[in-house]
Each structure stands twice: as structure tokens, then as C-alpha cells.
Amino acid sequence: MTDFVTTYGGTLLQGFLWTIILVSVGFAIGSVFGAILAMMLVSGRRGLAWLARSYVELIRNTPFLIQAMLLFALMGILRIRLEPVLVGLVAVAIYTAAYMAEIIRGGLNSIPDGQREGARALAIGPVLQFRLIIFPQLLPFVLPASVNLLATLCKESAFLAGVSVAELTFSGQVVITQTFLIFEVWAIIGVLYLVLVLSIMALAEFLERRMMWLNPAR
Amino acid sequence: MDQVAQASNNTPPTVAVSLHQVSKWFGAFQVLQNISLTVRTGERVVVAGPSGSGKSTMIRCINWLEQHQSGQIVVDGIELTNSHKTIEAVRKDVGMVFQHFNLFPHLTILENCTLAPTWVKKLSKNDAEATAFEFLEKVRIADQANKFPSQLSGGQQQRVAIARALCMRPKVMLFDEPTSALDPEMVREVLDTMVQLAQDGMTMLCVTHEMGFARQVADRVIFMDRGEIIEENPPLEFFSNPHHKRTRAFLSQVIH
Numbered sequence: 001m002t003d004f005v006t007t008y009g010g011t012l013l014q015g016f017l018w019t020i021i022l023v024s025v026g027f028a029i030g031s032v033f034g035a036i037l038a039m040m041l042v043s044g045r046r047g048l049a050w051l052a053r054s055y056v057e058l059i060r061n062t063p064f065l066i067q068a069m070l071l072f073a074l075m076g077i078l079r080i081r082l083e084p085v086l087v088g089l090v091a092v093a094i095y096t097a098a099y100m101a102e103i104i105r106g107g108l109n110s111i112p113d114g115q116r117e118g119a120r121a122l123a124i125g126p127v128l129q130f131r132l133i134i135f136p137q138l139l140p141f142v143l144p145a146s147v148n149l150l151a152t153l154c155k156e157s158a159f160l161a162g163v164s165v166a167e168l169t170f171s172g173q174v175v176i177t178q179t180f181l182i183f184e185v186w187a188i189i190g191v192l193y194l195v196l197v198l199s200i201m202a203l204a205e206f207l208e209r210r211m212m213w214l215n216p217a218r
Numbered sequence: 219m220d221q222v223a224q225a226s227n228n229t230p231p232t233v234a235v236s237l238h239q240v241s242k243w244f245g246a247f248q249v250l251q252n253i254s255l256t257v258r259t260g261e262r263v264v265v266a267g268p269s270g271s272g273k274s275t276m277i278r279c280i281n282w283l284e285q286h287q288s289g290q291i292v293v294d295g296i297e298l299t300n301s302h303k304t305i306e307a308v309r310k311d312v313g314m315v316f317q318h319f320n321l322f323p324h325l326t327i328l329e330n331c332t333l334a335p336t337w338v339k340k341l342s343k344n345d346a347e348a349t350a351f352e353f354l355e356k357v358r359i360a361d362q363a364n365k366f367p368s369q370l371s372g373g374q375q376q377r378v379a380i381a382r383a384l385c386m387r388p389k390v391m392l393f394d395e396p397t398s399a400l401d402p403e404m405v406r407e408v409l410d411t412m413v414q415l416a417q418d419g420m421t422m423l424c425v426t427h428e429m430g431f432a433r434q435v436a437d438r439v440i441f442m443d444r445g446e447i448i449e450e451n452p453p454l455e456f457f458s459n460p461h462h463k464r465t466r467a468f469l470s471q472v473i474h
Contacts, residue, residue: 112318114316114318114319118316118320120281121313121316122309122338122386123309123334124333124337124338125306
């Protein structure tokens, strides 16, 4: 047992860390693009909304693994040489952006027009309106949904092993080919995913209880 | 001292809001047809008319919540144009009370009242809170200052909305059917607040179906139908001797 940990623990831990980096950085970048897509969706400009809508539907209605494989194939066709981890990160960001766009759009639509009108009537300009009125009301809507998305990403990112990104599942495959401890290794991998997702959920609960602190209007 | 008061009483009333030949279309449908209207400082004007007659659209044009397409709107000497500075200046001078209150649900009553004064007028927190309490006292709801809007009744919320608008110390107050979304037993408290405001000398332009209120405080009642002002008279004349056929039809429906 100690032999196993000293010999293969490092490989698994490295895979675990790569999964965390892939998912968190990909999520952060994807969220920014998701916010931009949400603005396009609610912009009222037909061309922009159509473009964003097409993107969102394309990503949401195809498997993540296929998207990742297409992305890797595209890199080959375009002769772009990137570390597989970086391409995996881009894949996560592409996926996140589509789901985040829908989350934010739903949040924006849930705020009645009267809120903006009330603010406009008080001479509150568009920037302050977003900061003081819209954003604080968006948070309770966006925060729980995006935590769910983050948890989903942790699990979906396992598919990146299929395109040889050295994340947790891939490192499991590596260790198995060397040890043939199929059940044991997958059990460890499963527990590591469980720990990761449960920690995210715990963090979310912590944040939700302190949501009032995130209110810039105070 | 008396002479000074006398002199200020004798100065001719200035124009608070004027609309000249204002028209507006929603697509092919003309909602406002050459509306001309002058509201003098200190005057209380009630706008009545069937739904869809354009009365809400008209007062929403006065603070640029809707944009007119032709004609001229001047508020406190500022002509409304599509420039941010102008629009902001006008909105600082014009308070508005909505049918559905539009209070900010994530902020307390006090914070609802101090938000715009602190962020837009750059008042200090203390000054803004002092002002807020002054007006919350006036609408008799200061004891609820630390509650959230959802914890208050509709009538209380609407009184807060009136206080919130007054905290910007507007020169004109617009009311867009302020009692239409209220339960019947809450209409009175909101109307009482509005009557008190009228007695304090506030310039008011009210779209309402409350003809009792019109009778009690209005200097003039305006009747709109199909995007036009078709009758404009002091309440006594308006109610006892309506000139236009459509005014008579409307009055017979709203006064039982």
C-alpha cells in the first residue's frame, strides 16, 4: 500500500491538480464569454442574438467529448501546436460559455423591467443601474446555477482523458496500465472526484449564506 | 417680511412642464396625437381617460421613459433631447411613482430612499438618511425603515415609493396610476398621502381613475382619448358639465 502511494500517488495527485486547474481556469474564462453571449442574447439586435443563440444551442446539444475531439482535430488541421492541457482548457471554456450565457440570460430576464424604469426615473445611469440594481439581484439567481455548472464541469472534464489531456481520469488510465489494479485505481479516482464536487458544493453554501456581503449597493 | 411674502405670491406662476404638439407612434399606431399641455409650478393636473388612450405614455415621455417622435417637451426650462446630460438633468427634477411601485427588493426601505441621493446627487450618507427620514415621516412609514419592501403591504410600499421619489427633491411629481394595483382597502392611505403632497404645494401630474381625488385636489382635469386631449377643465366644470360626448360616456362608467 505504501509502495503504491509512493510510486503512483504523485501521478494521481498531478492529474487531480490538472483537473482542478482545467476546470477552474476554463470556467473563469468561459464565464466571461458567457456574460458577453448573454448580453448579445438580450441585446434586442437580431443578428447578434441569432449568432449567440446558434452558438449556445450548438454547444448545449452536442456531447462534450465530441466537442473536445473536434477541437483537437481542428488544431491538427490548422497546424496549431498547443499543449493538450491548453486545448482541454479551451474546450472547457467553450462549453462553460454556452451554459453560462443561458444562466445569465435567465437571470436578466427574471428581473422585471420596472426595476430598470424605477432606476431611470431616479436619474441613475446605465452603469450604476447595473452595479446597484441589476447585479445584486442577478447574484442569488446566477450563483447557485453556476455552482451546479462547475460541479458538472468537474465530472464532464473526465472525457478529456479521451483526447489525452493529462487530467485525473487520464492519470488513472496511466496507473492502471502499469499496475493492473483496475478496481482499486478507479475507486480512488471516484473518491477524488467526489471530494472535489462536494467541496465545491460546500463552498457554494458558504457563499450563499454571505450573499448579502456581495451587495455593492450597500 | 410680509411684503416679501406678498411679492412672492404675486409673481406670475412659472411653467413647470410644457408639451407642444407632441406626437408618438408605436409602429404604425399613433399613441399621441399633437398633444399640447402646460403645467404651471404648483399646479395639480389630473389626467383621465379610458385605457389605451395614451395618458401613461404621455407622462412617461416627460422623463424620457418613452421617447416622443415629434413636437417639443420642456421641463423646468430644459428641452428634452436625446442627450444623456439633458435626460439626467430632467430626471433629477422629475419624480415618478409607478403603478407597481418598482421598489428595489434587495434594499431596505431606508436604502431605497438613500440610493439615488447618495449615488446620483452625491449626498453624504448622513444627509441622505436625514432626508430619507424626513420624507418617510411625511408618508408615516419611518418606523418601517429597516424592513425590506416584501415585508410591507401594497399601500405601504406605494407610500415608500412616493417618499423615495421625494428624496431627490423633485420640482414635479408624476403619478402613473398609483392606486390601480392596490387592494381597495389600501387605496385611501395612498390617496391621503397624495392629497397631503398637493396641499404642500407640489407640482403634480397624475394619471388616475380616482375621480374623487381629482375633485378634491386637481386644478385642472384633462381627458384623453385615442391619443388626443379632448377636454381640459377645472374639476367642477369637468364633472358637472362635460362638453364632449366621449367624456360623458367615460364619466358615466367610472362614477357610479
